[in-house]
Each structure stands twice: as C-alpha cells, then as structure tokens.
Amino acid sequence: MATAGAQMETKWWSGGKSPFNVEYGKLMMWYFLMSDAFTFGAFLISYGTIRFSQNYWPDPNVVFNAFPFAGHANLPLAFVSLMTFILIVSSVTMVLAVHAGHKNDKAGVIKWMIWTIIGGIAFLSCQAWEWTHLITGDHAVLINGQIEEIGTTVTRNPWGPAANVAAHDGHHVGTTGPVAFGGYFFGITGFHGFHVFSGVVINIVMLLMTMNGVFERKGHYLMIEKAGLYWHFVDLVWVFVFLCFYLI
Amino acid sequence: MEHSVQEVSFHHEPEGDVVKKIIKTTIILSVITVIELGLGLTMYAFPMAAGLKLFIKGVIVILSLLKAFYIVGVFMHLGDEVKNLIMTIIVPLLLFIWFIAAFLWDGNSWKVLRNTYHPQAVEVHEGGEHH
Known part of the structure; x- marks a missing residue:
C-alpha cells in the first residue's frame, strides 16, 4: 500500500473523520458477516461433534459421485468441484462489478452484476439437482434383516458400513449409516443455499437500482460494495462447507 | 449521507494493478481448489494408514484457511482497511x-x-x- 506511511501519521481518533475510515453501512455489514460466521461456525462445529462421536461415518467420495447425464458413472467429487468453481467465478465477477463501481462505470457495473447473478442461479440449480439426486436416488440396504431401497433424507441414511450379505442385483448391500448425516448435510447446505438465494435477490435489486441510475445520482457505488461483501461471504462459507462435507 | 462520505477517504490503486491482483487471486484460489481435490481423491483411491489420512486432512484444512485468507483479504478488501477495523473483525473470530x-x-x-x-x-x- 503506497499510502501506508501517510495513514500511520493520520490521527484517526481526534475527531472530524471516521476512525475506521468506512461508511456506516459497510461497517455494519462487516459486523453482520462476523456474526453470521459464528452462526455457520456453530452449525459446522455441531456437525463435527456428532461426527467425532460416531464409530462410522460415510465417505464423501462414495456418497457424492454422480454427475448430471452421466448415468451411474463413478465420478467422485466431480459435480461439487463444478459448483465450487461456479461460486469462485461469480465471486470474481462481483469483484469486477465493485471495481467498475469505483470508477463510476455504470455499464461495467451492469455487465458484471448480470454475470454474478447468472453464476448464483447456476449454483442454486446445481444444488437443486444434487439434493434431488440424493433424496430420490435409492440404494439397497439391509434393514432388520430385509433388503430395502432407500434414499438419503433427514431420517434415513443408506450410506452405512457394508453388510455381511454379499450382493443384490450385482450391487453391494450396505447397512444404514448414522441418521445425523442427512440432517446435517441438508440443514447446512440448505442454510448456505438460502444465503446464496438471498444474495441473488440482493444482487438483482442492486442491478435494477444501477440500471435506474440511483447510484449515478448519488455519485458513488458504495451499495454495490456492500452487496459484494455479502456475496463474497457466501463464497467464503462455501469454502468451509466444501471442506467439512466433501473433502475430509 | 453527504456528511458521512466526506469523513471517509479513499485511496485508489492504478487500474492495471487492481485487475492484475484480481486475476492473480483467481488463479491462486483455483489452483488451491484443484490441489485439495487431488488430495481428497488420493485418500479415496489409495488405501492408507489412519495417521497419514489424518495428516492429509490437516493439509486440506490449512489450504482452506489459505483460501479464506485470500477471499477476505483481496476480494473483500479487508487488507486495505484501517488496522483498527481489521482487528475488530479478526480478534472476535x-x-x-x-x-x-x-x-x-x-x-x-x-x-x-x-x-x-x-x-x-x-x-x-x-x-x-x-x-
């Protein structure tokens, strides 16, 4: 930072200027995001506690191995990687929108906001597919000595340890796994998906305000910056959801 | 509104530097994600001792924290804020x-x-x- 030397000599607390050198709304957005980080943190830590308390936990490479239009091909983590890249790219287009806002470049803000919104909708569509696949994808498991076909829901988990029975229609038969798996997966990815959804709504509102020239009249695009902070936070949370549910 | 904006001073970096920094960060985030995936798939593809598996998981956690650092520091521009503001966000965490x-x-x-x-x-x- 070229201005670091000059900033150190500035007396931030002597009055006449904002001690944190930010606008009120932006500071409050930071504090909201900090509290939201604790909400997500509490969910993920509770998931960790339950997972540590279990003797068996499903391997994410086995659970998340499907890809749209790929049939029964075994592609562990491929689809979730695509989702991760979609979110990273939409975060980049958001930075570019904020950057265009710094230059009061209305056309640039509109262009990059549209790309960010498309990225958000693409991510939500992927998540909808993934959920549908998990809930409706039936797997043969041994329950009370009988083979049943069940999907992954908040009350049933077909991803348990292998059963002693060797095969069923050429497939390996498992037992039921810890019930908490579905509840935590759908609860936490759902809460994150809800954040993505509200982020998309906020971004659409920002896009409409930009198109109507609201920020042009105000003379600054600080609102885009605040919406951007929220959007990046959604990406940040996904880094940890991705880590906790899919990687480790 | 007018008043509060005047109290805040902005520093602008040259145009080329900002875009270069964004592209560099995007590449770093993508490369880290690919490495994480590679490690995750390695644990799946090759049977290994529990200790080694735990070590790889630890590496993946550290790589994720690195990603978080880049997102917060560069994309969210926290690194460009006043030190006091940075501390009120980081210390509670x-x-x-x-x-x-x-x-x-x-x-x-x-x-x-x-x-x-x-x-x-x-x-x-x-x-x-x-x-």
Whole structure:
C-alpha cells in the first residue's frame, strides 16, 4: 500500500473523520458477516461433534459421485468441484462489478452484476439437482434383516458400513449409516443455499437500482460494495462447507 | 449521507494493478481448489494408514484457511482497511479456536465413553437396525 506511511501519521481518533475510515453501512455489514460466521461456525462445529462421536461415518467420495447425464458413472467429487468453481467465478465477477463501481462505470457495473447473478442461479440449480439426486436416488440396504431401497433424507441414511450379505442385483448391500448425516448435510447446505438465494435477490435489486441510475445520482457505488461483501461471504462459507462435507 | 462520505477517504490503486491482483487471486484460489481435490481423491483411491489420512486432512484444512485468507483479504478488501477495523473483525473470530477444540474433544469423549460403557449400542447399530 503506497499510502501506508501517510495513514500511520493520520490521527484517526481526534475527531472530524471516521476512525475506521468506512461508511456506516459497510461497517455494519462487516459486523453482520462476523456474526453470521459464528452462526455457520456453530452449525459446522455441531456437525463435527456428532461426527467425532460416531464409530462410522460415510465417505464423501462414495456418497457424492454422480454427475448430471452421466448415468451411474463413478465420478467422485466431480459435480461439487463444478459448483465450487461456479461460486469462485461469480465471486470474481462481483469483484469486477465493485471495481467498475469505483470508477463510476455504470455499464461495467451492469455487465458484471448480470454475470454474478447468472453464476448464483447456476449454483442454486446445481444444488437443486444434487439434493434431488440424493433424496430420490435409492440404494439397497439391509434393514432388520430385509433388503430395502432407500434414499438419503433427514431420517434415513443408506450410506452405512457394508453388510455381511454379499450382493443384490450385482450391487453391494450396505447397512444404514448414522441418521445425523442427512440432517446435517441438508440443514447446512440448505442454510448456505438460502444465503446464496438471498444474495441473488440482493444482487438483482442492486442491478435494477444501477440500471435506474440511483447510484449515478448519488455519485458513488458504495451499495454495490456492500452487496459484494455479502456475496463474497457466501463464497467464503462455501469454502468451509466444501471442506467439512466433501473433502475430509 | 453527504456528511458521512466526506469523513471517509479513499485511496485508489492504478487500474492495471487492481485487475492484475484480481486475476492473480483467481488463479491462486483455483489452483488451491484443484490441489485439495487431488488430495481428497488420493485418500479415496489409495488405501492408507489412519495417521497419514489424518495428516492429509490437516493439509486440506490449512489450504482452506489459505483460501479464506485470500477471499477476505483481496476480494473483500479487508487488507486495505484501517488496522483498527481489521482487528475488530479478526480478534472476535479467535473464539473459534476454543470453540472447535472444545466441541471436537467433547464429541470424541462421547464416542470413547459409549464404546467403553455401552458397547451393545454400537453392535445394534452396525447390525443394520436403528432406534
């Protein structure tokens, strides 16, 4: 930072200027995001506690191995990687929108906001597919000595340890796994998906305000910056959801 | 509104530098994600000792924290803010150190106690029934 030397000599607390050198709304957005980080943190830590308390936990490479239009091909983590890249790219287009806002470049803000919104909708569509696949994808498991076909829901988990029975229609038969798996997966990815959804709504509102020239009249695009902070936070949370549910 | 904006001073970096920084960060984030995936798939593809698996998981956690650092520092521009503001965001998050350690410890203790004093609960579960 070229201005670091000059900033150190500035007396931030002597009055006449904002001690944190930010606008009120932006500071409050930071504090909201900090509290939201604790909400997500509490969910993920509770998931960790339950997972540590279990003797068996499903391997994410086995659970998340499907890809749209790929049939029964075994592609562990491929689809979730695509989702991760979609979110990273939409975060980049958001930075570019904020950057265009710094230059009061209305056309640039509109262009990059549209790309960010498309990225958000693409991510939500992927998540909808993934959920549908998990809930409706039936797997043969041994329950009370009988083979049943069940999907992954908040009350049933077909991803348990292998059963002693060797095969069923050429497939390996498992037992039921810890019930908490579905509840935590759908609860936490759902809460994150809800954040993505509200982020998309906020971004659409920002896009409409930009198109109507609201920020042009105000003379600054600080609102885009605040919406951007929220959007990046959604990406940040996904880094940890991705880590906790899919990687480790 | 007019008043509060005047109290805030902005510093602008040259145009080329900002875009270069964004592209560089995008590449870093993508490369880290690919490495994480590679490590995740390695654990799946090759049978390995529990200790080595734990080590790889630790590496993945550190790589994720690095990603978080780049997103917050560069994309969210926290690195460009006044130091006092950075501290009011970062210091409360240190609570997570206790939060994570205490609760994972608790979960593990729960498992050990159940396996020691109520092993039949485990057997029933692994027999495929659930109550």
